[in-house]
Amino acid sequence: MNRAIGVFLTVLFVFVATVFASEEKGGFLFVTFRGEGSPMTEQIYFMVSRDGSEWKALNNGEPALVSTVGEKGVRDPYIIRSHDNSKFYLIATDLSMHFKRDWGKAVTVSSKCVVIWESEDLVKWSEPKLVQVAPDDAGCAWAPEIVYDQDKKQYMIFWASTTGRDEFKKHRIWAVNTSDFETFSEPFIYIEKPTTIIDTTIVNDNGTYYRFTKDEKYKAITMEKSKHLMDGWEGIEQFSLSQMKGYEGPACFVIEPAAGGKSARWCLLLDWYARGKGYQAYITEDLSKGNFVEGEAMKFPFHPVRHGSVMPITCQEMNRLLWNEME
Numbered sequence: 001m002n003r004a005i006g007v008f009l010t011v012l013f014v015f016v017a018t019v020f021a022s023e024e025k026g027g028f029l030f031v032t033f034r035g036e037g038s039p040m041t042e043q044i045y046f047m048v049s050r051d052g053s054e055w056k057a058l059n060n061g062e063p064a065l066v067s068t069v070g071e072k073g074v075r076d077p078y079i080i081r082s083h084d085n086s087k088f089y090l091i092a093t094d095l096s097m098h099f100k101r102d103w104g105k106a107v108t109v110s111s112k113c114v115v116i117w118e119s120e121d122l123v124k125w126s127e128p129k130l131v132q133v134a135p136d137d138a139g140c141a142w143a144p145e146i147v148y149d150q151d152k153k154q155y156m157i158f159w160a161s162t163t164g165r166d167e168f169k170k171h172r173i174w175a176v177n178t179s180d181f182e183t184f185s186e187p188f189i190y191i192e193k194p195t196t197i198i199d200t201t202i203v204n205d206n207g208t209y210y211r212f213t214k215d216e217k218y219k220a221i222t223m224e225k226s227k228h229l230m231d232g233w234e235g236i237e238q239f240s241l242s243q244m245k246g247y248e249g250p251a252c253f254v255i256e257p258a259a260g261g262k263s264a265r266w267c268l269l270l271d272w273y274a275r276g277k278g279y280q281a282y283i284t285e286d287l288s289k290g291n292f293v294e295g296e297a298m299k300f301p302f303h304p305v306r307h308g309s310v311m312p313i314t315c316q317e318m319n320r321l322l323w324n325e326m327e
Contacts, residue, residue: 027318028052028253029122031064031077031090032308036097040066042073044092044117047301048321052255052267052310053281057301058325067115069130070094074115076143076249076307078201083148083155088311089181090117091144091157094130108139108168114159116181122317123324133157133176135187137164142171143249143307147202147209149229154179156229158190160198170196173213193217199307202229203252205264205287212250212268219245221270223290239290241282246274249307255283257312268292271306278304 027050034041043063047055058064067074073096080089094111097103112134118126134141144159158175162168173191176184191197196216203210211224211233223239226232241247249271256265266287269279281295298305313321 025050026315027313028255028310029079029313029317029321030055030305030308030310031079032305033075033077033092034302035304035306036073039073039096039098042075042096042098043067044074044077044090046321047305048313048318050318052253053296054299055301055305058321061301065090065117065125065128067092067094067128069128070111070113070115071096071099073098074128078145078309079311080146080148081311086120088119088122089146089155090119090125091115091146093142093144093159095140095142106140107162108164110140110142112136112138112141112161114141114144114157118181121320122313123320131184133159133184133187134161134174135163138174139163139168141174143199145201145309147204147229149177150204150207151228151230152177155181156190157184158200158202160200171198171216173197173200199248199250201250201252201309203266203287205266206258208288210252210287212252214248214250219274221247221250225288236290240292241268241270244270246272247280248273249279251279251307251309253310254312263287267295267310269310271304273306276304278306279308 030047044065046058046064049055071094074092077092092115094113094115113130113132116129139162142160149156154177156175160171161174172189174187175190176187178184197213199214201212209226213222215222223236224233247270251269254264255267258264263286266284268282272280282292283295284292
């Protein structure tokens with residue numbers, strides 16, 4: 001018995017030493033869902049990685065968060081750190097395709113709401129909150145994300161909706177503003193194109209916003225930039241991935257921060273849905289130029305990994321998530 005305890009303590013010591021030895025590295029948190037195979041696969045899953053390439057599932061590969069509101073299924077999760085670093089917000093589509101089973105109806109008679117969780121430490125989360133963001137004639141509210149508007153000093157939640165006013169002919173990107181995730185502005189059209197657009201994601205690099213959107217006219221991803229969220233957007237013509245077809249669900253994150261006069265290194269994930277391959281990684285050394293090259297294949301604990309988001313986390317946050325696994 002004493003020998004077994006000694007072995008356990010040794011293993012525990014090695015584990016703890018490894019964690020703290022790599023403390024300076026921090027890491028990444030990946031939030032995603034696993035498809036519509038069962039009620040539990042349309043929930044929120046957490047993965048972590050030290051290098052942004054090899055990922056470990058948390059909670060023994062079971063959902064980290066489960067929706068008990070709305071359609072009781074959630075997809076397309078997005079996580080953001082608050083601008084004052086006091087908490088985290090996680091938002092997701094209120095949709096259960098496991099039960100709905102009809103994408104045609106899902107476009108016209110789905111939830112007008114999104115599901116929101118809050119946390120101060122990434123371990124303890126609030127109960128899920130159902131919030132109607134889309135207009136009353138909306139057929140759905142899909143793939144919501146959040147960005148902090150530096151000009152207005154508030155958050156903008158944006159998503160894709162069809163509406164009855166044009167007989168649900170196309171998706172537009174709609175948005176609302178909020179400063180506290182308790183009260184929200186009236187919804188407004190944020191992006192409109194001649195044909196359907198979905199799956200917008202926005203990042204800020206050194207004072208410039210970059211926007212990636214799935215344009216259904218070309219079945220491809222577009223890239224734009226602007227100094228302001230609400231106007232001044234212009235396409236980046238040299239975007240190297242603009243001709244790739246069959247991709248959606250873009251997710252973009254800093255994989256190496258700027259240092260020593262060198263620009264930040266960014267990773268753009270694209271879901272190769274047309275082939276059922278899940279996320280593929282593309283890397284750029286300069287986001288402003290839009291020149292991405294194919295990165296190394298990521299190693300995931302399950303396949304395929306679909307529409308989600310990645311957030312860099314500190315070493316303390318990583319250690320807290322890992323310690324929670326041991327409790």
